[in-house]
Amino acid sequence: MFDRLEFLFGEATMALRRNVLMALAAITTVAVSLFLIGGLGYVYFRIDEYARTLPGKQEMRVFLRSGAPYAQITETAKQIRAMPGVASAVWMPKEKVWEKERLQHPDLTEGIENPYPDAFKVTLSDLSSAGKVAGAIRAMPAVEPAGGVVYLEKELEFIDQAMRVVRWLGSVFGSLLFVTGGVLIYNAIRLTILSRRVEVRIMQLVGATRLTIRAPFVIEGIVQGALGGALAALMVLASHQVFARFIESLKADVTSPPFPLGLALAGLSLAGATYGLLCSVVAVRSPMRLQ
Amino acid sequence: MPSHPPDHRGKRQRAAGRLCHPPPRRRVSNPASPYIVFENVEVRYSPLVRGLCGATLRIERGEFVFFVGRTGAGKSTLLKLLTREAAPTSGKVTLAGIDLGRLREREIPALRRQMGIIPQDFALLPRKRVWENVAYAMRAVGATRKEVRRRVPAILEQVNIGHRADAFPHQLSGGEQQRVAIARALINDPPLLLADEPTGNLDPEHSLEIMQILARLNERGTTVLVASHDVLTVAKVNRRIVTVEGGQVTSDSKSEAPARV
Structure with a gap:
C-alpha cells in the first residue's frame, strides 16, 4: 500500500x-x-x-409629539415593530427618562422641568433598511415632525x-x-x-x-x-x-x-x-x- | 507445442493475473480450441476508412506468426484488435475464448497485462536509465520496489541488455532500444507477445538480432505475433507468414493456400 x-x-x-x-x-x-x-x-x-x-450604530430614537394620546402611542409602537428591518421598539416614557437623568446628574437637573418628550428606542436588524424605516416613522402622526427621528445616518450609510x-x-x-x-x-x-x-x-x-x-x-x-x-x-x-x-x-x-x-x-x-x-x-x- | 514457462511472478502479480480473467459466464476457453480467432472481422475507422474487411484467421498457442503486407494493408489493425486499441465493427475476435469485442473499457488494462506489446517507436523514457524504464512499467502495474529489484536484472538478461542497464536510451543503438522495449513487454510474463513493426527503424543486422530474441521467447512457449513489412528479415526467420492485403488475409503459409475470406 x-x-x-x-x-x-x-x-x-x-x-x-x-x-x-x-x-x-x-x-x-x-x-x-x-x-x-x-x-x-x-x-x-x-x-x-x-x-x-458598536453601541448606538443600529439604534434610532423616535421622539413623539407632546401630548400624544396613549392609544396613538400604542398604535405607533405596533406599526414600528411590524416594519421590515426593525428588531425591536421600546417605549421610553419621558418621566422614566427624566428620573434616570436626575439620578445620574442631580446637580445639573435641579430646578429644571422635564424637557424630554416621550420616545421609542428602535433597534434595527438590517442596516440597509435604516433610511426607509426612518422615512416611514417620520410620516407617522404621533411622531414629532422636526427632528422626530434621530440616528447615526451617515455612519450607517x-x-x-x-x-x-x-x-x-x-x-x-x-x-x-x-x-x-x-x-x-x-x-x-x-x-x-x-x-x-x-x-x-x-x-x-x-x-x-x-x-x-x-x-x-x-x-x-x-x-x-x-x-x-x-x-x-x-x-x-x-x-x-x-x-x-x-x-x-x-x-x-x-x-x-x-x-x-x-x-x-x-x-x-x-x-x-x-x-x-x-x-x-x-x-x-x-x-x-x-x- | 512448447509448454508455458514456470510462473516467476510475485504473489501480487499472480493475484492480479487471476483478477484479469473475465467472469465465469464469459469464459469459454478450451485448450483444444484455437488461442486466437479472427472471424470475418471488419473494422471501420470512419465511413471512408477501413482497417479490415472480412479477415478470418486462427492462431494456436505457442505459434510465431508474421503479418506481412503493404503499409495500410491492415496488419497493425489485427494487432490493435488484440490489444483493444481497436474494436471490430462486425465479426468476432476471441483470445483464449474471450470475445474481445464485448470487453468493457475498464477490463482492457487486465487484458493488456496478459500480453506484451512492443511498439514500433520503442516508447522509452529518455530521462530514465534502461533499468528504470523497465522498473517504471513494473511499478505502474503494481510491483513493489522489492519485486522490481529482484526481477529487473533477470528481465534485462532475457533480451541481452543487462550490460547496458545503467545507460540512457540516447546512449543506445536502435537495436538496443528495441531490446529494452521488448524487456518492458516481458514484465508481466505474458503468454502472448505483440510487436508492431519491431524492425521498422533498424538495419538488417539489428533486425535479425531482434527477430532471434523473439524466436527465443517463442521457443519458451510465448505466442508471438509480429506485424512487419520487412520481407527479407521475415524470410530469414522462417515462421508462419500471414499476408494481409486490402484489409483481408490473402495468404497463409500454414495452409499453403490462399485463406478463405
Whole structure:
C-alpha cells in the first residue's frame, strides 16, 4: 500500500515539476478567487459584526409629539415593530427618562422641568433598511415632525455602502476568478498529460489500471487547489490586519478579535482541494481514454 | 507445442493475473480450441476508412506468426484488435475464448497485462536509465520496489541488455532500444507477445538480432505475433507468414493456400 502511494505521489510530484509556471498560474488564480469569495465574505461578516457591536450604530430614537394620546402611542409602537428591518421598539416614557437623568446628574437637573418628550428606542436588524424605516416613522402622526427621528445616518450609510461593495466584489470578481482558476487548473492538467504522454502510453501498454494512470494528475489538481486555498488564507489574514487597523483608527476603544488563521487555512485549503479535484477529474476524463 | 514457462511472478502479480480473467459466464476457453480467432472481422475507422474487411484467421498457442503486407494493408489493425486499441465493427475476435469485442473499457488494462506489446517507436523514457524504464512499467502495474529489484536484472538478461542497464536510451543503438522495449513487454510474463513493426527503424543486422530474441521467447512457449513489412528479415526467420492485403488475409503459409475470406 505504501509502495503504491509512493509511486502515485512520486508521479504527481513529477507532473507538478513538469509545468511549474502553469501550476503557479493556476495556484495564484485559485488563491485570488478564493480570497475574493471567502476572504471578502469574512470581511463582510466582520463589518456586519462591527456594526452590531458598536453601541448606538443600529439604534434610532423616535421622539413623539407632546401630548400624544396613549392609544396613538400604542398604535405607533405596533406599526414600528411590524416594519421590515426593525428588531425591536421600546417605549421610553419621558418621566422614566427624566428620573434616570436626575439620578445620574442631580446637580445639573435641579430646578429644571422635564424637557424630554416621550420616545421609542428602535433597534434595527438590517442596516440597509435604516433610511426607509426612518422615512416611514417620520410620516407617522404621533411622531414629532422636526427632528422626530434621530440616528447615526451617515455612519450607517457608510457601513451599508461598504457592505454592498464587499458583497458585489466578492460575488462578481470572485465568481469570475473562480471559473478562471478552474480553467487554469484544467489547462495545467491537460498540458501535463500532454508532456507526459509517453509515460501515459507506457502505462496503457503494460496494462496499468485507469486509477493508476489518472491518480497522479488528480493529485496534482488537488495540490494546486489546496495550495491556492492556503495562499488565499494568508491573503485574508493580511487584509484582516489592514481592516482591523482601519477600524481601530476610526474608534480607539474598539479592538478586533484575533484572526482564526488555523480555521481559515483548513477551510480554504479544503475548498481549494475540492475544487482542484473536480477540475482535474474533468481534465483527465477526455484525453485519458484508452487508445 | 512448447509448454508455458514456470510462473516467476510475485504473489501480487499472480493475484492480479487471476483478477484479469473475465467472469465465469464469459469464459469459454478450451485448450483444444484455437488461442486466437479472427472471424470475418471488419473494422471501420470512419465511413471512408477501413482497417479490415472480412479477415478470418486462427492462431494456436505457442505459434510465431508474421503479418506481412503493404503499409495500410491492415496488419497493425489485427494487432490493435488484440490489444483493444481497436474494436471490430462486425465479426468476432476471441483470445483464449474471450470475445474481445464485448470487453468493457475498464477490463482492457487486465487484458493488456496478459500480453506484451512492443511498439514500433520503442516508447522509452529518455530521462530514465534502461533499468528504470523497465522498473517504471513494473511499478505502474503494481510491483513493489522489492519485486522490481529482484526481477529487473533477470528481465534485462532475457533480451541481452543487462550490460547496458545503467545507460540512457540516447546512449543506445536502435537495436538496443528495441531490446529494452521488448524487456518492458516481458514484465508481466505474458503468454502472448505483440510487436508492431519491431524492425521498422533498424538495419538488417539489428533486425535479425531482434527477430532471434523473439524466436527465443517463442521457443519458451510465448505466442508471438509480429506485424512487419520487412520481407527479407521475415524470410530469414522462417515462421508462419500471414499476408494481409486490402484489409483481408490473402495468404497463409500454414495452409499453403490462399485463406478463405
